[in-house]
Amino acid sequence: MKLHIKNMVCDRCKMVVKAELESIGLNPVDIELGEVTLLDKTIGDEQLEKVRSALAGVGFELLEDRAKVITEKIKTLIIDLVHHTVEPLKVNLSSYLSDKLGTDYSQLSSLFSNTAKITIEHYYIRQKIERVKELLAYNELTLSEIAFQLNYSSVAHLSAQFKKETGLTPSQFKSSSERNTIDKI
Template identity: 65%
Template sequence: MKLYIKNMVCDRCKMAVETVLDKLDLNPTNVVLGEVDLKEESLTDAKYQEMKTALENLGFELLEDKKKAAVAQIKAAIVELAHYTKEPLKVNLSEYLSNKLGTDYASLSSVFSVEEKNTIEHYFIQQKIEKAKELLSYGELTLSEIAFQLNYSSVAHLSAQFKKETGLTPSQFKQDLKRQTLDKI
């Protein structure tokens, strides 16, 4: 049985979800960002509600609507790409998402835009800028190294997108250091 879970955006989130499922004697066979495979083929209504409530108590949302589930999958794939993938993307974003989610990009884009009032591309930029903020706050990399790590063509391109998204230059941001949690983007 496959479950889609909103706000599961980091490794700690995955561990929290696994803990909840284990406490409920459910058997997750695979837990990735935004999605869980259970060994069980179906659940009783009572067990399903118990799981749903336990997840909600931790700030997660069990997605039952297919469109919302698709959006959660898109977001999880983008978060994984922007925050946890070290290698440069070898294909464009649309091809990456189509291959990863097994759906044509036009359908993914349409659902995402309607449900989120945002484009996939802009959401990806927002995630990359959030990652840039994280790296800037650590103070270990130069802006040039950050631009390279996030696959920007130049420091100027990163700086322009950063300013457009935050209203601050990267240097100004370093002085303020205000970040958002990934699930709030």
């Protein structure tokens, strides 16, 4: 049985979800960001309520609505792409998401916008800006290196997008260091 879980954004999230599920007697056999495969083929309503409660207690949400599940899968793919992948994307985002989810991008886009109340492109931009903030805070890469790593066409494009999203230039941000957690974007 597969469970779809909202707000799983890192390896630590996977560990917490695994521990919570094991504590209520379930056996996760595979845990990915946003998705858990259980050894059990089905679970009863009482057990499902325990899952909801256990996950809610540690900041996660069990997703049961198809639109929310697909929206969360899109978010997970984008988060993984922006925050956990070193290689720049070789195709455009719409092709990447369509290929990964096996669904036409126009359907994904419409569903995502209706469910998340933001476009996929804007969500992607917000994630990239949060990654820029993180890399600026580390102070290990130049702005040119950050622009290249995140597949911006130029430093000017990154800077303009950064200013539009945050109201600050990258150098002003470095002075103030204001970041959000990934699940709050």
